[in-house]
Amino acid sequence: MATPAIEILSLTKDYPLGHWRPGKRRSLDNLSLEVQDGEVFGFLGPNGAGKTTTLKLLMSLIYPTSGTARIRGRSILDVRMHREIGYLPEQPYFYDYLTANELLDYFAQFFGYSAAERRERVARFLEEVGMTQAANVQLRKFSKGMLQRVGIAQAILHDPQVVFLDEPMSGLDPIGRREVRDIILGLKRSGRTVFFSTHVLSDAEMLCDRVGVLVAGKLQGVGAPSEIMSLEVKGMEILADLPAGRELPAPLAAHATAAGQRYRLQVPEADLYAAFDQLRAAGAKILSVTPLRPTLEDYFMRLVENQKAASHAIEVSVR
């Protein structure tokens, strides 16, 4: 069996509550996960769920309390692994005295490229993220969105096999978001593995082969967005036109929104045929009937609500 691109094995991270306060706060709880080569994996969760902690652990910026992880078969503590990965931190900040050109050239040097190769790569990747015009501007003058684009460029500058992006759409306008989506899809087309965290569910639905949902440090589920969305049918949506002067029967009116004589009704699946009968009796013309499936957002919110109900916080006391 092929080695997974990312293999996370029971990764746990506790933080002390404070210098003088005994006890620990568990930020990540026994996370195990595999991401296969060439997959685009979305890591979803609300703020404070442990997404950034996971990425920082994988980059060895922080160290696990227990557990380990491997990237392309190498331990995360093996510096050679860093040749094969790219990383965009959340809200990246760079040396503001450098220009975009200089920053990327600085990073490219760690991969041993010649000066000519670096020039070519820097120009190519700045173009890819739409920053050619600002190549010689100092980063102190960049907006948040521009920094995000430079951050993406530095993450993919050396053609890494696995790319980690922490909230890559953050701070970007709609055009920027689309460009980042295109970059991620481009990486996927070229066989790269992309692991990105986000709380923008539509992005995950659009881009990901699979998603993992993290709430309060615990992985709640992993699956294809389509699997999660097709779990159940929540109800049926009926679009119908009523003749002028006619009104919707009272039992249906409670489920409807109207725009002139056009009505949009949401009814439970079991009540569908009863609703048809009532609409027919009112002389309505049925335009469409669509099953209502839960979106990733519904799934996500349900998990968050369940988690809140079960526990307000995960805290491990050492007292």
Place this chain on the structure above:
Amino acid sequence: MIGNIRIVAVNTFREAVRDRVLYNLIFFALLMIGAAIIVGQISIGIERLVIINLGLTAISLFGLGMAIFIGVGLVFKEMDRRTLYTVLAKPIRRWEFLVGKFGGLLLTLAVNTFLMTLGLAAALWYVDRKLSPADANVLTAIYFILLEFALVTALALFFSCFSSPMLSTVFTIGIFITGTFSRDIRDFGALTRSPAMIAFTRAVYYLLPNFHNFNAIAAAGHGDAIPASLVAANSLYAVLYVAVVLLAASAVFAGRNLK
């Protein structure tokens, strides 16, 4: 390994230059010009002594200020601003990054000192219209000052791996002052005749860097020869001490969880 250290060092040097750190040279130049003109008018055959003392003291103080105040922020600033995240995601070890930062600041100090040395030489030329062979001692004194900078930078860097710039500054200045007077402290301990005090002051003398040995300003001013054995001993001492401090800093930094 060396490649990564060099890359970080060059970038650190570039940061210092762009942060206008070398602007201190303007103040040094003004000081030297003013001193040369005034000394040339009022002194009675001790122009060289005054200029050498003043110049070397200024080189030392300007450089120490840079070594401490930039040194304590070298790693802390990178952690605080999170610029470190993207760097450490590249194929570079933490200790390489640390040594690179050290090398970058030392390079900055060396360039700064070199330019100040030119200024001092110009002032000496102005007051005496010649440079004598005894001025080679001035270069030796400057070399000792550079060794002192290396020690102070390493200490500042070490503290910046685990404490705030404010505390690191206090610690570094404290060690510098104690290290400058460590011989006096040891002698004072001997005078007390208390075994505990003698042991304590001896420990201070041997553990803290002995900055007193690096001060050759008076000898250079008077044109006294600085023995080659002292040059060799100071060089070895500085290299070993810096290596130990950087090793300790690397050990602390390697285990740190970045916020």
